[in-house]
Amino acid sequence: MTSVAAHGRPELPATTSRPVRIGSEHDLRSTLGGLSGVDAVGLEARAAKLGTRSLKQDTKRAAIDLAITMVDLTTLEGADTTGKVRALCTKAMRPDASDPSVPPVAAVCVYPDLVDVAVRTLGTSGVNIASVATAFPSGRASLAIKLADVREAVAAGATEIDMVIDRGAFLSGNIGKVFDEIVAVKEACGAAHLKVILETGELVTYDNVRRASWIAMLAGADFIKTSTGKVGVNATIPVTLLMLEAVRDFALETGAVIGVKAAGGIRTTKDALKYLVVVNETAGSRWLSPDFFRFGASSLLNDLLMQRTKQATGSYVRADRFSGD
Amino acid sequence: MSDLTPLSSLSSLEYAPAPESRAVVTVQDAYGHFINGDFTNPASSEQFATINPATGEHLATVAQGSDADVDAAVAAARKAYEKVWSTLPGSERAKYLFRIARLIQERSRELAVLETLDNGKPIRETRDIDVPMAAAWFFYYAGWADKLDYAGFGPQPAALGVAGQVIPWNFPLLMAAWKIAPALAAGNTVVLKPAETTPLTALLLADIIRQAGVPDGVVNIVTGDGRTGAALVNHPGINKVAFTGSTEVGRIIQSAVAGSGKKLTLELGGKGANIVFADAPIDETIEGIIDGIFFNQGHVCCAGSRLLVQESIHDDVIERLLRRVEQLRVGDPLDKNTDVGAINSAAQLAKIAELTEAGVLEGATRFSSSCALPSAGFFFPPTVFTGVEQTHRIAREEIFGPVLSVLTFRTPEEAVAKANNTTFGLAAGIWSEKGSRTLWMAERLRAGVIWANTYNKFDPTSPFGGVRESGFGREGGRHGLEAYLNV
Structure with missing residues (x-):
């Protein structure tokens, strides 16, 4: 075999690290205007291709555990009860009652009025308390009400706030309003982490998702999140891939590392592993951590547990061996 | 910024080996030519090895096609053309092409693994591109076989007769499909020579063609190097030459075929x-x-x-x-x-x-x-x-x-x-x-x-081919039929 050594590798061009300052709506428009378009066919083809990666053995075991630590265990129903939230919290801290080697999940995610229940149950466990505020899921309320919603959740002990953007304002071109609201909510969050839900199913086009991602990042989001889980189209792999490209480019541009949360419709381990491959090969291994990637899901956790047991013992166990929440 | 790099690192998610099982395919020690519906003993004892380029491992021994082998293959193709294939209605020819397409799908893992072994290309590509597209090519041209009157070449366009086809090593199975499917749909019989470094999937395709019950002699496959290819394109018994490969060899073929009355299509190099x-x-x-x-x-x-x-x-x-x-x-x-x-x-x-x-x-x-x-x-x-x-x-x-x-x-x-x-x-x-x-x-x-x-x-519905030193003639689509019809 002819050995061909790599040689003469040029240095990669240095990235200019300059903070993007948005002082006016004009600044915002010109920054968004500089973003590249998205080719839908190409994006979906790339997502499908990454979906064919095959994770085996140790990689699969490690990826399942990583996915568990990235779950925001969620219950967002009108019929939620304090009992259900307590059960959810117990499961979050120790997902498999019979196997203490299973790591806890990243957070529980509940409506603001149930935050105090979660706080009391989780105690000092280290599991975060995320709460959906800002008139979730529609966002159709005045800014004053949205901010009050956020402050109440934070006061009750939420460590993470999942807000929704004003899709009506975005789609009508009033991007300044979208930006200002995020800035105001970020301020109201205080020390709590802010996840900004773009509701990509209502933005419809990939170009819109890219622009909305940048608005959220420029306005101070700690995370950008795909969906509320309350509309017809929730997280998809192409949309998540696109948002990961946005956080990667934002990090290269500004040095700030923003997280991504894929929420809604992710139910199987197979899907979760595909998402991790997309994270790994789009944004990079830096994002393979609950600090920078989350799954917003409820039923996913039990499937992860079932596949984890399968990996450990070689056989599947009955689904009802894992507690419902 | 340094804490971001390397963005490409897989260190946290290093993919464990995920090899496709090679047990799904049986590679014989030695192969003869596929002539007149059967694997034959070659006329000459000259053989050569085909290896796995990813390891250097010896895969099989393949026959070097001699003039006598090419003669026998062309004679079988001629007989099949005159006695059987040209007498069948288009819908009957279509039946065989549909069968081949379905058998390629059924035996797709075998074909994908064998192609990867013999060629060196990733299993992801053979599994997701080469093999499915080879099947698609047969499905597509099967549909044309009974509709040639409506292909835009006038009523009842005639087949050419026997086609001599020489294909390259970069897409061995797929190029065989690109060549055989339109030729058969248009009513021709063929003698195909695969590249000497990648003959195995063409020989497995021969087995599929036999399994599909295609009449003897309609498809013949002769293995060998450039000498075999030269014997085929220069053979007086063929009516059509189709070649995919280098511009250098294409030029030699064009001058060899000039004045012989053989119809020629060339798909050559590029610098896209x-x-x-x-x-x-x-x-x-x-x-x-x-x-x-x-x-x-x-x-x-x-x-x-x-x-x-x-x-x-x-x-x-x-x-x-x-x-x-x-x-x-x-x-x-x-x-x-x-x-x-x-x-x-x-x-x-x-x-x-x-x-x-x-x-x-x-x-x-x-x-x-x-x-x-x-x-x-x-x-x-x-x-x-x-x-x-x-x-x-x-x-x-x-x-x-x-x-x-x-x-x-x-x-x-x-x-x-x-x-x-x-x-x-x-x-x-x-x-x-x-x-x-x-x-x-x-x-x-x-x-x-x-x-x-x-x-x-x-x-398969889209014509493909070049201009200038990239060759002439089109493969794929309705245009691809023209290369195998007397129009």
Whole structure:
């Protein structure tokens, strides 16, 4: 075999690290205007291709555990009860009652009025308390009400706030309003982490998702999140891939590392592993951590547990061996 | 910033080996030719070995086709044409083609693994592209077999007779499908010679053809090197020559066939221009550049081997591209996570290395992936040259390997001029969000295939072929029938 050594590798061009300052709506428009378009066919083809990666053995075991630590265990129903939230919290801290080697999940995610229940149950466990505020899921309320919603959740002990953007304002071109609201909510969050839900199913086009991602990042989001889980189209792999490209480019541009949360419709381990491959090969291994990637899901956790047991013992166990929440 | 790098690191999610099982396919020790419906004992005792280019492992011994073997194959094809195939209605021919298509699907894993073993290309590509597309080609032309009257060539277009077909090593099964399916649909019988480094999937296809009950002699496969190919194209008993391969050999065939009355189609080399405008959808464009040159290790006649980038975005494109090149997983072709497999032969590896050295000597800047290459087999790291001038050999000659030459342009006119500054004319790509300019460009580029915001996309319904030194004639679509009809 002819050995061909790599040689003469040029240095990669240095990235200019300059903070993007948005002082006016004009600044915002010109920054968004500089973003590249998205080719839908190409994006979906790339997502499908990454979906064919095959994770085996140790990689699969490690990826399942990583996915568990990235779950925001969620219950967002009108019929939620304090009992259900307590059960959810117990499961979050120790997902498999019979196997203490299973790591806890990243957070529980509940409506603001149930935050105090979660706080009391989780105690000092280290599991975060995320709460959906800002008139979730529609966002159709005045800014004053949205901010009050956020402050109440934070006061009750939420460590993470999942807000929704004003899709009506975005789609009508009033991007300044979208930006200002995020800035105001970020301020109201205080020390709590802010996840900004773009509701990509209502933005419809990939170009819109890219622009909305940048608005959220420029306005101070700690995370950008795909969906509320309350509309017809929730997280998809192409949309998540696109948002990961946005956080990667934002990090290269500004040095700030923003997280991504894929929420809604992710139910199987197979899907979760595909998402991790997309994270790994789009944004990079830096994002393979609950600090920078989350799954917003409820039923996913039990499937992860079932596949984890399968990996450990070689056989599947009955689904009802894992507690419902 | 340093804490972000390397963005491409897989350290937290290092993929464990995920090899496809090679037990799904049985490779015989030795193969004869497939003539008149059966594997025969070759007329001459001369044989040669075919190896796995990823390991150097000996796979099988294959017969070197002699003049007598070619005679026997052509005679079988002639007899089958006159006694059987030309007497069947189109719907009957279609039945056999549909059967072949379905059997390719049924035996797809076998075909995919064998192709990867013999050729060195990644299993992901054989599994997801080569084999499904080979089946699609048979399905598509099966549909045409009873509709030739309506193909636009007048009523009852006649078949040519016996077609002699010589195919290359880069897509062994797929090229066999591209050649056999339209020939049979149009009513011809064939003698096909696969490339000497990759004969095995054509021989497995012969088994499928036998399994499909195709009448004896309709498809004959004779293995061998260039001598066998020469005996076939020069044989007085054939009516049609179809060749896919190098421009050099195509030129020899064209002069050999001249005046013989044989109909000829040639699909030859290329030096495809992949043109990126400043308004291109950047992330998808990077993927398209990668697919354009590193798909199938760059062993693609229509590869986008010349990247023309608008000067204003050159640095950004190169930064993103090199980051992406570093991510490519080079190695065991049977591993499902391998992106770039083995170079097909020692000779091809030497040619790629020689042209790469020439690029360095001529003053272009070389970047090669720092990926670890397997110690055995033939491998070459994905490589990008920046600062390439039109006069450089790496901008003019077909490298047929994973080596990309990057040039710049400022205006659409300059892009057209540079793209057309080649003796070839097979394919080009245009990346832009501006449709009007893409169409303006497409009218001016001298190439048989123009892709817009994509590259290396093939479909049985779409004609494929070149102009100038990339050859003539079309394969695929309705146009592909013309090559096998007396029109």
